[in-house]
Amino acid sequence: MWAKKKNSLSEVRKNIEILGIKLPKVIHVAGTNGKGSVCAYLSNILIKNHIKVGTFISPHLIEVNERILLDMTPISDRELESISKYVREKLGNSDTSPTYFEYIFYIATVFFSKTNPDYVILETGMGGRLDVTNVFEDTLSIITSIGMDHMQFLGNSIKEIAYEKAGIIKHNSTVIFDDSNEEANEIIREFAKAKAAKIIPLSDFDYESLKFTYVKYKKKAAALAILGAGQLLNTIDNIDEALTKTVWHGRMEEIEKDIIIDGAHNEPAIIEFTENAMKLAKVNNKKIKLLISVVKDKEVEKIFDIITSKLEVKKYYLTAMNSYRSNSTDELYNSLNILLEKNKRQSKISCYNSSIEAFNEAKKEKADDEILFCVGSLYLMGEILEGNR
Template sequence: MNVSAALDWLFSTQFFGIKLGLDHTRKLLAAADADRTDATVVHVAGTNGKGSTCAMIEALARAQGYVTGLFTSPHLVEFSERIRVNGRMIPPDALAEEISCLKQLTESWEQSPTFFELALAIALRHFRKSGVNFIILETGLGGRLDATNAVPKDIAVLTPIGLDHQQYLGDTLAQIAAEKAAIIAPGKPTVTAVQHPEAMAVIEQTARDRHSPLTVARMNGETPRPSLPGTHQRENAALALEVMRQLHALPSPSGAAAALSKVQWPGRFERLAAPPLVLDGAHNEHASRVLAATWKEEFPGQKAALVFAASADKHIRDMIPVLREITGEWHLVSCSSPRIMPAEELAALLTELETGPVFIHPTLPEGLHAALSSPLPALAAGSLFLLGDLKALLSHAEKRSTVQ
């Protein structure tokens, strides 16, 4: 089976939906011989900043000479983005081989594994074959019942927690924090970012109950400035540095600064030169506030021509007043995800909230062209699906859409 056919089968498993729970994950990992590892395992959960923090931890680990395995989600354009060894995406031949193996293994099972469970198994098998000795796992959804929580870990990491995915995780900050704090492992250390008091109380109680030494990572004057812009990225850097300190694997100050100065992470205030465009995956209120603050730092006194699309299940009404602070023009577009709110509905909401000029474009290329033709600097934000579509458009690549 070539990689295209293999990916066709893998993506077809999305029809089985999201199954929150660990029993089936453990069954799959055991059957696939992917449930044992001698590597150090770092497990990262949170609402915002997970991907950037994982990338920084990975860079610091590589600076210490580790062979790193990084598992993240979702991908923007290519599935292979999710699985990296020493920064390199899983090669097509290896990906096809792993998918074919798992298809043969599970096709007779009464209950098929989910897309995300299979992705995790592919990653762990590839990491083992590649001699990885330091693994970073980003949760897909929540923490307690996320497939990644089936993997034994050496340290739990909690990035800033906010309201998101309430249909799965709960309606209050405390409920969501409880789901994410459930990655804390008995007797193993935990490092958390500075949190809202409601979330911090839950984290502290969970750590006490599980006898997990808890450290709060705080940015200070000695925290190196990473390549990723924004004050929040220095806070993510402080979190990554504290994780490595707890693992007794922290590079020298100069080595850490050098590693963090080279970190790249797509879709997090990513500045393209041609065309001149900023991409940011701000998809909830907290992320929108971070984006607005970073925009004001990077483009002082300037508003944006914003290419915007957002998933209907997000709290778009809470995002809009924040984004209005930095937006001079709204360019509404459709994208490949069925979860995206129709542009006409979004336009009505924007008009109701008196946001300024709103333009509806029949296609993404037309919306992008209009924003780039504006005298204002161009920004695309609101959904990772939008960013993936834009990247595929600009690179003339085929994109396989996913909701997981």
């Protein structure tokens, strides 16, 4: 039913025209990590300032409705079904079939066309330059931190990946970006100069002064959102309230006492996760247990190397996931054992075919002086949240 290969942007623009999609100013968010958090913080800041906002994010954790939000409320099943039917009918005679992601994007943009928000926030699916979301001209670009991920599609260096992300910058527009990586910073500035775009680096904002969280990547995402709001509003009110009340599931989220889930799934995100986990365990004088799964196309060995070199983990719960991308527990077990030995660590390991079984067992075994972290994949976070609701 779905095309396996994504369509060209010229094909996407044709379909946008066929569907009659017209959007207000778009805030376009790209980057390796933190995109969804920026979208959530910015949406809530705008809402607290009486601005109507449509938000498109990915992936969803439990239900597809989570990807399409109006004032941070998911699209209803009824609207989703109605617009889905409209998209299928309108594009039925199209020369090309959409990918699944393109199809959901069309539903989202039709929904926003119907509901008339003041602004629309679009999170890229992957990359930016060739992403289906990169078809609108009146945009404010926000680029989060850039690291090594999706190398098979985006390139094998920070510069190559940054080039793909910077591709969202439009002529005579504004780009707000995380300038903490020197190589990425250079590429983004070059791209912005060629497009005559105004640049606003994250280093212009003292994000460490934000007090709503101890998590560094959340502070950086919030700072990018505040800088974005500053380009859209004359004055910004209720920032602290907006940030404090933002709940973005699966990102260093405490779902029960001393049980924290985090969707970190690539090298830079795992490094930040280990720093946060160490900090939290130390402050609370707790031992660490870890429930983890990693999908096949991620660098499992590198992820385990980072974790085993940085964290003293009492026990690992390795699990498969209900996804065709899931790694087998045998693969996870073998990789983990090699890296435990390399980094001179000793930990207990249990393996499970079901994430819910793994979570329930880990929860049952967790003592008062222990903290359980669940990490490695947003798919895993979704399964845990669904099984725990």
